[in-house]
Amino acid sequence: MIAILLMITGILFFLIVFKAFSSRELKARGWGFSTRIYRRDSEPIMYWINFISYLVIAVWTTVFAVLAACKSFF
Secondary structure (H helix, E strand, O other), rough: OOOHOOOOOHHHHHHHHHHHHOOOEEEOOOOOOEEEEEEOOOOOOHHHHHHHHHHHHHHHHHHHHHHHHHHOOO
16 A cells, blocks of 8 residues: 555656656745745756755655565565
8 A cells, every 4th residue: 555655656756857847847835835936947956956856756755666565565
């Protein structure tokens, strides 16, 4: 069950990263209900910080999902 939840989370973050890379803007969530849109051209530092953070989260959740799925098979 945990493997499925981690895989879904990883897929969602990969979709966010793909959309951000293709559209050159990233919707970043703040504390509470605040949302910011960072554009690669106007705010490159915040764009790349959030882009790399989301990419790291996507990779780690996918890796943990695969590890959890392999553990449940053995």
